Amino acid sequence: MFTDKFLRDRRGVELDVHERAVLEKAIFEIRTIEARKTVVQAGETLSVSMLLLEGFMCRYLDDREGMRQLVAVQVPGDFLDLHAYPLKILDHDVASLTAATIAVIPHKALDEINAAMPELTRKLWFSTLLDAAMHRAWLFRLGRLDAVGRVAHFLSETNARLVSAGLSDGTRFALGITQADISEVCGITSVHANRVLRQLREERLCIFRSSLVEILDVQGLARRGQFNPAYLYIESTSGRPDIERLLA
Amino acid sequence: MFTDKFLRDRRGVELDVHERAVLEKAIFEIRTIEARKTVVQAGETLSVSMLLLEGFMCRYLDDREGMRQLVAVQVPGDFLDLHAYPLKILDHDVASLTAATIAVIPHKALDEINAAMPELTRKLWFSTLLDAAMHRAWLFRLGRLDAVGRVAHFLSETNARLVSAGLSDGTRFALGITQADISEVCGITSVHANRVLRQLREERLCIFRSSLVEILDVQGLARRGQFNPAYLYIESTSGRPDIERLLA
DNA sequence: AAATCGCTATGATGCACGTTAGTTTTGCGA
DNA sequence: TCGCAAAACTAACGTGCATCATAGCGATTT
Numbered sequence: 001m002f003t004d005k006f007l008r009d010r011r012g013v014e015l016d017v018h019e020r021a022v023l024e025k026a027i028f029e030i031r032t033i034e035a036r037k038t039v040v041q042a043g044e045t046l047s048v049s050m051l052l053l054e055g056f057m058c059r060y061l062d063d064r065e066g067m068r069q070l071v072a073v074q075v076p077g078d079f080l081d082l083h084a085y086p087l088k089i090l091d092h093d094v095a096s097l098t099a100a101t102i103a104v105i106p107h108k109a110l111d112e113i114n115a116a117m118p119e120l121t122r123k124l125w126f127s128t129l130l131d132a133a134m135h136r137a138w139l140f141r142l143g144r145l146d147a148v149g150r151v152a153h154f155l156s157e158t159n160a161r162l163v164s165a166g167l168s169d170g171t172r173f174a175l176g177i178t179q180a181d182i183s184e185v186c187g188i189t190s191v192h193a194n195r196v197l198r199q200l201r202e203e204r205l206c207i208f209r210s211s212l213v214e215i216l217d218v219q220g221l222a223r224r225g226q227f228n229p230a231y232l233y234i235e236s237t238s239g240r241p242d243i244e245r246l247l248a
Numbered sequence: 249m250f251t252d253k254f255l256r257d258r259r260g261v262e263l264d265v266h267e268r269a270v271l272e273k274a275i276f277e278i279r280t281i282e283a284r285k286t287v288v289q290a291g292e293t294l295s296v297s298m299l300l301l302e303g304f305m306c307r308y309l310d311d312r313e314g315m316r317q318l319v320a321v322q323v324p325g326d327f328l329d330l331h332a333y334p335l336k337i338l339d340h341d342v343a344s345l346t347a348a349t350i351a352v353i354p355h356k357a358l359d360e361i362n363a364a365m366p367e368l369t370r371k372l373w374f375s376t377l378l379d380a381a382m383h384r385a386w387l388f389r390l391g392r393l394d395a396v397g398r399v400a401h402f403l404s405e406t407n408a409r410l411v412s413a414g415l416s417d418g419t420r421f422a423l424g425i426t427q428a429d430i431s432e433v434c435g436i437t438s439v440h441a442n443r444v445l446r447q448l449r450e451e452r453l454c455i456f457r458s459s460l461v462e463i464l465d466v467q468g469l470a471r472r473g474q475f476n477p478a479y480l481y482i483e484s485t486s487g488r489p490d491i492e493r494l495l496a
Numbered sequence: 497a498a499a500t501c502g503c504t505a506t507g508a509t510g511c512a513c514g515t516t517a518g519t520t521t522t523g524c525g526a
Numbered sequence: 527t528c529g530c531a532a533a534a535c536t537a538a539c540g541t542g543c544a545t546c547a548t549a550g551c552g553a554t555t556t
Binding site for chain 1 (some may be wrong): 341
């Protein structure tokens with residue numbers, strides 16, 4: 001099932017069997033994407049949306065000099081651009097960070113869902129609002145935290161999301177991104193990202209090694225980044241102990 | 249008509265006469281709010297959403313020490329918390345900046361719209377995605393611009409939105425907020441906000457006087473803040489010259 | 497084995513912005 | 527018209543992060 005991870009363990013909006021089947025049937029094709037490719041550019045008119053199955057992708061805006069500001073990092077189970085369904089044209093680019101696999105869903109299929117299944121429509125809507133809630137947490141990160149706090153917040157968030165996706169055991173996860181990517185998330189230079197990561201290592205909070213992130217002190221890292229997972233709307237309905245631990 | 253300004257001049261999603269009437273009928277009551285009151289707190293369960301009719305309001309997150317980071321400023325015609333309809337619980341607070349008037353719409357009424365009017369539902373969805381697009385522009389502002397650029401970007405955005413709402417003539421508008429509010433938008437201290445506003449004044453770009461904002465050089469200010477209004481999805485369908493000028 | 501490339505690492509220097517501690521101005525209610 | 531609080535403004539000083547420059551290191555190519 002390609003849509004297994006979509007909205008899994010999200011408060012009150014998990015898909016039922018029928019809804020999941022409908023969404024599966026809406027998939028038009030599965031595509032693979034190389035690392036570091038732009039798949040959607042700002043301003044194009046879109047007629048499909050994409051669900052991320054494997055790998056990591058991102059969305060970004062760039063400034064006059066071509067410097068990027070990431071506005072979202074997507075993990076497996078996330079829609080990349082469901083917001084393109086109502087918007088049709090995006091204000092930003094979508095690109096892969098690592099090699100990735102995606103499911104392509106035509107807007108025509110979403111029209112049918114929209115017309116016939118108001119409850120599922122509301123859940124799809126919810127999932128785009130989850131993205132907006134993450135945007136707000138990112139605004140807090142950039143507006144109110146220092147560089148160490150920003151990185152700590154980002155790594156705490158990513159850990160929580162990957163636990164929910166079943167891709168982190170709660171302290172360790174693979175995340176094939178570079179220090180430069182982190183700097184584009186956190187609005188700092190890659191030089192400074194390097195110094196911050198060293199500091200997190202020296203304070204025994206977290207070890208970042210590009211291919212592997214190891215959190216030594218989950219609570220300490222969360223405290224340093226003032227991270228509170230409430231905005232992710234994760235809930236342990238299935239009684240998963242890893243999620244219980246996360247929310248404790 | 250209370251809903252006059254809602255989605256006015258937004259690309260492809262303006263409400264038709266019937267839709268507007270349905271939305272009007274969904275209004276349960278009109279309320280006034282004093283300046284500087286919190287109307288929704290993070291974590292409450294909500295059963296209504298609110299449309300802003302008059303005045304200015306905002307949404308914010310606060311940090312451990314109680315310092316606020318604004319994540320949105322709402323102007324007349326904006327929903328304050330339509331995202332509470334799918335989400336039910338918000339991750340942030342909603343408060344007034346000035347005295348304000350709002351229309352209250354119960355989620356029950358939105359359920360009926362959701363069930364019976366897929367096209368209107370998609371437009372409501374669109375309006376919440378507009379907020380998300382603004383969040384992304386705000387992320388760019390905080391992540392990639394210096395203090396002067398951030399304030400220039402914010403004032404350019406606000407001008408554009410108020411032109412669309414008919415509350416700015418393109419260069420001058422009333423905005424009853426303080427320098428401290430600006431600092432909470434831009435992630436800087438109020439002391440520095442003051443310095444930045446002086447600089448914008450001295451460079452003959454913009455004069456901010458709390459009760460009145462006067463933009464002396466619209467294009468210069470936009471350039472300084474790398475402001476591009478595309479993310480607001482404004483379009484002049486009605487051939488309004490003020491909007492034409494804005495997008496030129 | 498040499499060459500190339502992307503990523504990580506680190507030191508020196510400077511500036512934008514924070515912090516602290518005020519003073520002055522504005523506006524509004526009594 | 528006074529009185530007072532809130533907002534605007536200013537100055538002195540400290541610091542976190544940017545910038546610039548360079549070097550090491552591992553993987554891939556030839």
